[in-house]
Amino acid sequence: MQLSLFLAAAVFLTLVIGLRYLAVAGVFAWLTARRRPGLHGSERSRRQQRRERRWSLLSALIYAVPAAAALAAYRSGGTAIYADANAYPLWWLPLSVLVYLFLHDTWFYWTHRAMHARRLFPVMHKVHHDSRPPTAWAAMSFHWTESLSGAFLIPALSFVIPIHLGALAVVLAVMTLFGTTNHLGWEIFPRRLVHGSFGKIVITASHHHRHHKDYGSNFGLYFRFWDRLMRTDTGVSGDFGREEREARSRADRRRLGGGDVGDGTGSGAGSEPGPAPAE
Ligand SMILES: [Zn+2]
Ligand SMILES: [Zn+2]
Numbered sequence: 001m002q003l004s005l006f007l008a009a010a011v012f013l014t015l016v017i018g019l020r021y022l023a024v025a026g027v028f029a030w031l032t033a034r035r036r037p038g039l040h041g042s043e044r045s046r047r048q049q050r051r052e053r054r055w056s057l058l059s060a061l062i063y064a065v066p067a068a069a070a071l072a073a074y075r076s077g078g079t080a081i082y083a084d085a086n087a088y089p090l091w092w093l094p095l096s097v098l099v100y101l102f103l104h105d106t107w108f109y110w111t112h113r114a115m116h117a118r119r120l121f122p123v124m125h126k127v128h129h130d131s132r133p134p135t136a137w138a139a140m141s142f143h144w145t146e147s148l149s150g151a152f153l154i155p156a157l158s159f160v161i162p163i164h165l166g167a168l169a170v171v172l173a174v175m176t177l178f179g180t181t182n183h184l185g186w187e188i189f190p191r192r193l194v195h196g197s198f199g200k201i202v203i204t205a206s207h208h209h210r211h212h213k214d215y216g217s218n219f220g221l222y223f224r225f226w227d228r229l230m231r232t233d234t235g236v237s238g239d240f241g242r243e244e245r246e247a248r249s250r251a252d253r254r255r256l257g258g259g260d261v262g263d264g265t266g267s268g269a270g271s272e273p274g275p276a277p278a279e
Pocket of ligand 1: 208
């Protein structure tokens with residue numbers, strides 16, 4: 001592989017991943033401000049959101065390096081990524097998406113649980129949990145060691161498991177969308193979906209928000225499969241309504257001249273220690 005091709009791909013992908021993050025998280029942050037005014041409006045939350053953006057943009061750089069290696073290898077025919085939809089049976093198109101998502105979910109679940117171990121948590125995973133509560137900008141807010149742990153999987157899979165370019169784009173879109181919506185601090189999916197058969201299988205904000213509150217459960221990324229199998233699933237959060245009511249009343253108080261009245265988390269500038277890591 002030519003070094004110049006790899007470096008050009010790394011710079012290009014850093015820009016693509018960084019801009020994709022800013023665009024998608026920006027849209028959902030805007031939507032949050034419109035649909036849930038006051039939810040993340042405090043000065044403490046705005047400071048946290050600046051921190052989330054800095055860590056996320058560093059993650060974009062880290063994700064771009066193995067992705068650039070895969071892209072450079074693809075150009076010389078060295079990966080299992082294919083562009084001709086008929087190169088494999090058509091049923092493989094949707095199945096390959098599910099296989100990639102399941103393997104990514106499996107990697108995420110086990111590395112995530114490992115990062116909640118007492119020794120690893122402060123080094124690798126505390127940055128992500130410093131978002132209390134997380135916002136759309138927390139989608140890629142990870143310490144660089146955590147970003148490294150997640151950066152290699154999909155590029156590595158693309159060398160061994162055949163996937164069409166379009167199917168790979170779907171995987172990356174699902175990854176971006178769920179990484180963002182799971183951190184909104186409110187539920188974007190209709191209640192009947194979250195509490196129906198969709199929500200029994202697929203992880204949404206109601207599930208991941210509970211992980212950010214009590215740390216010791218709900219470790220999955222896309223599916224509840226591993227959490228259920230390993231008995232770490234504590235179901236979906238039922239208290240968004242209360243948090244949203246509190247946010248609304250804080251916004252009202254602010255409008256009436258009360259100034260910055262905090263965000264109800266009781267933590268000052270992220271200095272209050274969170275619950276102990278699970279293991
Ligand atoms: Zn999270
Ligand atoms: Zn965690």
